[in-house]
Amino acid sequence: MERENSLRERLIDVGVDLVMTEGTASLGLREIARRAGVSHGAPRRHFPTHHALLSAIARRGFAELEARFAAAADGMASPRGQLQEIGRAHVGYALEHRGMFELMFRHDLLDSGTHASDGSRLRDSTLPLFELVVGLITRHRTDRAAAHRPGAPRPAEPSPAVTAAALWSNLHGLAQLWSWGSLPLVLDAPSPGGAPDDGRLDQLVAAVLDAHLGPVAS
Incomplete structure (x- = not known):
């Protein structure tokens, strides 16, 4: 559970960094997953939709x-x-x-x-x-x-x-x-x-x- 929570926070951290440095156009689900070091499907375990993330x-x-x-x-x-x-x-x-x-x-x-x-x-x-x-x-x-x-x-x-x-x-x-x-x-x-x-x-x-x-x- 702790590892899963860590992944959830890491995805949000990456998203925050992206939007702060590159703007909203950078917030693709695949790009966030790539920068978080996980597969493009991994975010779905915590965020059922792109809007949720x-x-x-x-x-x-x-x-x-x-x-x-x-x-x-x-x-x-x-x-x-x-x-x-x-x-x-x-x-x-x-x-x-x-x-x-x-x-x-x-x-x-x-x-x-x-x-x-x-x-x-x-x-x-x-x-x-x-x-x-x-x-x-x-x-x-x-x-x-x-x-x-x-x-x-x-x-x-x-x-x-x-x-x-x-x-x-x-x-x-x-x-x-x-x-x-x-x-x-x-x-x-x-x-x-x-x-x-x-x-x-x-x-x-x-x-x-x-x-x-x-x-x-x-």
């Missing part, structure tokens, strides 16, 4: 992204500050690991049936991350309401979940447009090749938060 590889990406979110938010007192750091971590990860990020959010993997032996689905891996953002938005609104001047009008807002979905979509789009070169072009920024290092990423993430949460109170 791809989903297991993508789960590694979600686990790393979750760890980055936790590290980014650590030490930040305000929900708004945590959202700023989480947003930066989200876009930074997307730009640093484009192949893995593309795999993690592939529609055919997320919108699919069970692809794991424990009955879980890949899209379930996104829920803790999304719920974290929803919780921080809820806390931010509570803090803002406590500081609100009595009698001043308060604008109607969508639910925290809807705001989180819009915020997430905006960050995802920011990452995609930067990696494609569209944002560097319109902003007259250096050519894409990773996350911008001139403070522009912080400015862009802050602008996204302002658009969905309102500007930082003075």
